[in-house]
Amino acid sequence: MTAAKLEVRGLSAGYGQTRIIEDIGFSVPAGGRLAVLGRNGMGKTTLFATIAGQTTRFDGSVALDGAEISGLQGSSRALAGLGYVPQNRAIFKSLTVEENLQVGLKGRAESAIEEAYAMFPRLKERRRNMGSQLSGGEQQMLSTARTILGRPSVLLLDEPLEGLAPVICDELMAAFAQLASARTMTILLVEQRIKAALEFAESLLILERGRIAWSGAPGELTAQPEVVERLLGVGH
């Protein structure tokens, strides 16, 4: 599967009757890299979960290469090319690393697992370990690798660096950068670590109380320290 253009228009969604995000609209070109920033509780995860079809959508639409997917269930969206690595990683803890990867093959030959090992050599070393025996970073690698094996055209990474040691964060970001450089998938990243997000992304969104409060290029954001302080709560 090749990278797809993602278009989100007027998206409002939440859980049950509660609205969390309102009137979100943006577009990421095929092979592009977007980072979504914002303080805790501003709707970043809800935005990704909504794109992946796992929340209640009230208004708006999501399209992949112009094809509307908002009416599809989560499983159909995944088949349409949407790959979602959730914040909780959701690996299968009683399966080994290799078995976890097998689940993500989606009909591909088992030899495709070597692609995952090439991307994360650490997984190959631990391929016989159970999911429950992995560190947080390894779990993140496994969850990402399992999703990538399905060859998504759009990849959603929800806070992949959360709670990880700096050295693991660097390893993961290097892998994401390598993945992005191939331009075979469009990548969206939710991240609290601003520096990592700025280095990775070509464009940024900042969410504030479920709405887009700022959007632009990384260079524009670094030129506006007051925006960083106001919307992200940190000095730059």
Add this chain to the structure above:
Amino acid sequence: MSDMPVNSVTTRSWQRTALGDFWAVAAVALVAGALFLLFPTNLALLTRIIAVMLLVLSLDLVTGFSGVATLGHATLFGAGAYAAGIFAARFGVTDPLLMLAIGAVAGALAGAVTSLVILRGHGLSQLVLSIAVVSLAHEAANKLSAWTGGSDGLSGIAPSPLFGLFRFDLFGRTAFFMAVGLLLVVFVVLRIVVRSPFGMLCRGIKQDPVRVRAMGAPVYFTLVKMYAIAGAVAGLGGALSAIATKVVGLDSLSFTTSAEALVMLVVGGTGKLFGALVGTLVFVWFEDRVSAINPFHWLTIIGVLLIGVVLFAPKGLVGAAESLWARVRGRRS
């Protein structure tokens, strides 16, 4: 290790898997051979145990590996038994291998069809649906007595010699050897199935169906497929039972048989193919011995055994043995 060439790792992994299969088959064959030598006059019981093993292996596929709750699995065993029996008694299809094939197909069809109903429910409702299915199947077999013999059982099954050479003798030798051969083939095939990407998908569904669905995998269809495979295995068991005993009774698709199969699986250990084999062997053998020794209180003794296993070996006998082995290895290292 990470610097090892990909081909080398793949080859080593393949060799390790093949070696594992070889030892697994060797272990089963060794136990079967030992039992044959130790109990040459009990071959009918041993053959019955193997037929039930196929039922319990089948149950393990849907319950232990895929997380489907069912108390109606004997439906698939009975479908295989009745199909093989009816074809033999009414249509003269008496070749034992053909009867096994008919049993497998009937079991697979019954598995696919009943799963469409059972998989609509979850948890307790799924259990109730499975009980309803086995009750309906039992009642249907009872009412269709012109075909099934009703409560008298289906008789008149006279299998031809195996490969045209080996007659099904009174001592049950031919049936026993055919049963062992069948078990070994099924066991290897199932080992391949459960470690394939499809098998892993089923285990993923058992752990987190929501996540698997979000990954784009068809949960319902995958489980229907596993049910059909399980049905073929249970159907083989039913057909084997029909060939070996030359009669098919209503108990082959009863709720009691389904519940006993679940008990055997729990005794051996769920989600482990060896667990299904060990659980069946221990339960049926124990049941047979205890009922012969004490015909008045044998059910009480069985009950005590079950309570003991569940309390002291919650992962089943095989699970307990694995834990013990891991502890021993840990001490050594």
